[in-house]
Amino acid sequence: ELKVEQNPLFLSMQEGKNYTIYCNYSTTSDRLYWYRQDPGKSLESLFVLLSNGAVKQEGRLMASLDTKARLSTLHITAAVHDLSATYFCAVDQDPSGGGADGLTFGKGTHLIIQP
Amino acid sequence: NAGVTQTPKFQVLKTGQSMTLQCAQDMNHNSMYWYRQDPGMGLRLIYYSASEGTTDKGEVPNGYNVSRLNKREFSLRLESAAPSQTSVYFCASRSGTSGFNEQFFGPGTRLTVL
Numbered sequence: 001e002l003k004v005e006q007n008p009l010f011l012s013m014q015e016g017k018n019y020t021i022y023c024n025y026s027t028t029s030d031r032l033y034w035y036r037q038d039p040g041k042s043l044e045s046l047f048v049l050l051s052n053g054a055v056k057q058e059g060r061l062m063a064s065l066d067t068k069a070r071l072s073t074l075h076i077t078a079a080v081h082d083l084s085a086t087y088f089c090a091v092d093q094d095p096s097g098g099g100a101d102g103l104t105f106g107k108g109t110h111l112i113i114q115p
Numbered sequence: 116n117a118g119v120t121q122t123p124k125f126q127v128l129k130t131g132q133s134m135t136l137q138c139a140q141d142m143n144h145n146s147m148y149w150y151r152q153d154p155g156m157g158l159r160l161i162y163y164s165a166s167e168g169t170t171d172k173g174e175v176p177n178g179y180n181v182s183r184l185n186k187r188e189f190s191l192r193l194e195s196a197a198p199s200q201t202s203v204y205f206c207a208s209r210s211g212t213s214g215f216n217e218q219f220f221g222p223g224t225r226l227t228v229l
Contacts, residue, residue, distance in 0.1 A: 004157075042223055100211035103218060104160075
């Protein structure tokens with residue numbers, strides 16, 4: 001059974017601080033997805049990591065993928081209130097990643113950034 | 116481009132009633148998906164359609180049926196709703212080919228079964 005585990009599941013932090021969200025998965029997939037969800041809203045794609053060692057950055061968020069460790073991280077630098085949201089990682093149910101199978105999601109990290 | 120659209124946005128049913136959730140995408144994607152989201156559970160795959168004319172079960176298919184009406188539309192039907200089906204339902208689509216192949220999500224349908 002494919003498992004995707006995120007930690008922490010809940011994170012409260014102050015503006016200006018740095019923190020990292022971790023995503024462990026059990027498949028041999030070499031791609032991983034990060035999504036953001038605001039309360040009551042849909043999921044918005046943040047990053048698609050396509051291979052081992054992939055690193056992507058957008059503003060204060062940086063995601064990386066280590067397929068050998070089956071680990072992805074989402075790092076937040078100098079957090080601001082607007083980054084408060086729930087963040088999900090997900091992997092393809094088909095490890096080849098190029099197909100049409102669905103995604104398996106982690107349970108999400110609920111992030112609150114306080115002034 | 117509207118992306119992925121879903122109707123209705125909200126629905127309240129009584130136990131035993133039936134309903135169909137509609138989903139359409141205008142991105143010419145091959146693959147479409149239905150997920151449900153429950154508090155603390157992340158998203159779980161109900162059914163998917165890899166291409167027009169095919170459908171397959173996901174992790175939690177019991178109590179649901181689907182129809183891939185054409186390349187654009189993928190509907191989810193609850194034949195006899197149960198309180199355990201109270202959830203937020205998301206439809207998604209993706210190209211199903213190589214490359215980024217990320218899934219794009221609709222706005223969701225909030226369903227309450229009394």
